[in-house]
Amino acid sequence: MITRGFYIGEVIDELSVVAGQVSIRNKLGLMDLSTLTENFFRDLLNAIHSSSLINLNKERSNSPGLDLGDDVSGLAIQVTATANATKVEKTLATITPDHQRRFKRFVMLVVGKKQGSYSIDEQAAKRLGFDKERDIWDVDDLARQVVALDIARLEAVHRLIRKEVGRLKVDLEIPDADGKYPTSGYNLWEQRVKPKVGDGSAFRMFVAQSAEVSEEEIEADLPKEIRLLAKRLSRLPRVTREFLVMLLTRQTNRHSGRFHPPWMTLLYDTVKREFRGDDLDGELGILEEAGFVEVRVEDRHENGPPEIGVRFPGRCEDLSHSLLPFIKEKSLSLRTVVGEVDFSAL
DSSP states (O other): OOOHHHHHHHHHHHHHHHHHHHHHHHHTTOOOOOHHHHHHHHHHHHHHHTOOOEEGGGTSTTOTTOSEEETTTTEEEEEESOOSHHHHHHHHHTOOHHHHHHOSEEEEEESSOOOSOOOOOHHHHHHHTOOTTTSEEOHHHHHHHHHTSOHHHHHHHHHHHHHHHHHHHHHTOOOOTTSOOSSOGGGGSOOOOOOEEOOSHHHHHHHHHHHTOOGGGSOTTHHHHHHHHHHHHHTSOHHHHHHHHHHHHHOOOOOOSSOOTTOEEEEHHHHHHHOOSSOHHHHHHHHHHHTSEEEEOSOHHHHOSOEEEEOOOSSOHHHHHHHHHHHHHTTOOHIIIIISOEETTO
């Protein structure tokens, strides 16, 4: 069972890494924070405080003095990498009368570590109700706020950290002497598989024998259709091809009121129960767009429970009807043929 300590430990560790990256950037004179950073802390604070902060810079480019605001609670926040008193005073000086009408409390959030003490213009602070002991936060303060959360909100914060902090750490990376960053966006893309395709002679012979027809009667476009099918598969993400393999493995050939051969069928509810991934409808959507599946849920009372139809798409009936029997007859692996797009045995 995952404990509070596990959640708190991961959240604090990740926030400490972010603070460390900002500290390094500061030493190199890189003081600006991106919109991604502002939005990350907007979402984090909303998760911690159940607030409704929005990015004020969307309303007005570089809203003076403030980055985030919640019109419901009256909280407004400046997110900054600069921890000194000059930055605090500059922020307070740029808070407008409109901000004062909209917000009741103004906070400085230092992404890093704040100073031990601050000497600021007390008159300006008093005018805005700003308390330098209470209203200057850093990552350590956020950590203390996280520790005090109930388990439901703690889990929500942990989910947010798991989902978003990786992107933030990439955004805060510093380029090397050649201007290259440790993480390349180009390297984040999956490489497309290169199909392996035979001449189709083995498959042609199989079709002739199983259908008891001459090879001359087999569709002339068969080799071309094999290549097109391989190309369609190669354009699918790897995990989606593997998902298709499992659909083909678990298809039941049950009687269906919606699908007829060469369609193969599965019960949608069974797939939903057995698939342990987090994006079932996304995988089905990709395959449906590519022509490999159809999901039918209409006419439940007339045609039975929701079903998923699976097939090998294309205009060649020989290929659609006979590819799966060929794979079984030749003891080939669906994971190799479909998952790796290796049609060399055909």
